[in-house]
Amino acid sequence: MKIRNRATGAEDTALQMTPMVDIVFQLLVFFMMSFKIVTLEGDFNIKMPLSNVNQGPVDDTLLRLDVRLTAYETGELSGVYFNDQKLGSDNPFDELHAEVMLLAGSQGTQNSAEDMEAKFTCDFDLHYRHVIQAITAVTGKISEDGKIVKLIEKISFARPDQQTDSG
Amino acid sequence: MRIKNQKATIHEGDLTPMIDMTFQLIAFFMVLINFTDTDPDQRIQLPSSVLAKPPDTALDIPITLQLTKEGQVIIGGEEWTIDDVKSKLTSEKQFLEYQQKSATDATVIVRADKVAKTGLVQKLVEVCQEAGFEKFALRAEQEQL
Numbered sequence: 018m019k020i021r022n023r024a025t026g027a028e029d030t031a032l033q034m035t036p037m038v039d040i041v042f043q044l045l046v047f048f049m050m051s052f053k054i055v056t057l058e059g060d061f062n063i064k065m066p067l068s069n070v071n072q073g074p075v076d077d078t079l080l081r082l083d084v085r086l087t088a089y090e091t092g093e094l095s096g097v098y099f100n101d102q103k104l105g106s107d108n109p110f111d112e113l114h115a116e117v118m119l120l121a122g123s124q125g126t127q128n129s130a131e132d133m134e135a136k137f138t139c140d141f142d143l144h145y146r147h148v149i150q151a152i153t154a155v156t157g158k159i160s161e162d163g164k165i166v167k168l169i170e171k172i173s174f175a176r177p178d179q180q181t182d183s184g
Numbered sequence: 185m186r187i188k189n190q191k192a193t194i195h196e197g198d199l200t201p202m203i204d205m206t207f208q209l210i211a212f213f214m215v216l217i218n219f220t221d222t223d224p225d226q227r228i229q230l231p232s233s234v235l236a237k238p239p240d241t242a243l244d245i246p247i248t249l250q251l252t253k254e255g256q257v258i259i260g261g262e263e264w265t266i267d268d269v270k271s272k273l274t275s276e277k278q279f280l281e282y283q284q285k286s287a288t289d290a291t292v293i294v295r296a297d298k299v300a301k302t303g304l305v306q307k308l309v310e311v312c313q314e315a316g317f318e319k320f321a322l323r324a325e326q327e328q329l
Contacts, residue, residue: 034199041206048213055224059236060293060321065313092299141303145296146231148305149324153233165235174306 061152063172079134079171082120084113084151088143097151114154117168134171224295225250225258231298236324243321245290247276249312253297255304266308273315287316295323 085098097109104112121133135155139148157167228250249269250258257264259272277287292312296305309320 034203038199038203038206041203041210045206045210045213048210048217051217052213057236057238057326058224058230058323059233059238059326060323061233061236062291063320063322064318065309065320086302088302092301139302139306141301143302144298145300145302145305146298148302149231149233149298149322152322153235157235159234165237174309176306 061149061156061172062170065173078132080120080132082117082133082135082155082169083138084135084155085138086140086143086147086151088140088147090142092142092144094143094147110150110154113151114158117155118158121168131170133169134173135169136173136175138175225252227252228258228295228297229299230295230323230325232327233324234327236326238326243291243293245280245285246293246321247273247290247317248293248295249308251294251296251300251305251308253300255300257308266304266311269308270311270315273312273317277316288318290317291319291321292317293321293323 083098083100085096085101086094087096087098089095094109097104097113099113099116104116106112117133117135137148137151152172155169156172157165160166248259252258255266257266257269259269264272276290280287280290292309294305294308296308312320
């Protein structure tokens, strides 16, 4: 059997890296341009059928809490009322949260936070962030271990009040 | 003058580390990229809340409405007035019914600017209710503790 001498005809075969590097860089540029840094977002879920807009809660077993937010003409918060009582501290939302916690705790198992509904009445010009602050105060808290403890989950809105405080 | 015969030599750098890094960068961007249908509009600055955690499961039928502080509603990149949104939502409802689904199954995500008037947000919600939608999600930015 004849064995060819391969050593004499062997040539170095160098792979052409250039096309692959070109494509790889194009992919890199594409992903870099498409990349967006976004902050994490979450939702407050609210179920509000049309029939309940003006009629209020149908379920009589629910303990209804009225939260009223008033605003200056500029849209800044002028007052927070909880069951027609004005919360007078420097941070009314902390006070609102304390009131809700007190109610949820004092009612025991018979009227837990699940049996409560918070109805918000807000001035028309009020900045939306204050509404989110109020919803945050009544819907839950962050426990020491970083978990969310839910309070009132049923939330509804009354029709907005056109009147605002002139101060 | 004597000119030296300079023999041209090709210096090939080692490309392997660079290609390794490039592939790692590509993998990084590929993992983090998300192609969402509704791009958050840069004009809208969401209110922040410590309770606003990203949901564990994605919503079944999300419809995102973005409300600017001027009161314009942005749906899928198009600007609408609040009064005109109803016609758009009605067509969305008809599309859902065509797919054997109901408007009550859909969740309307409201991304309103933090200094938008609350009255306008509520007006937008009312327009959605009149179109037959019941479930709403008020979106907020996660506040770092």
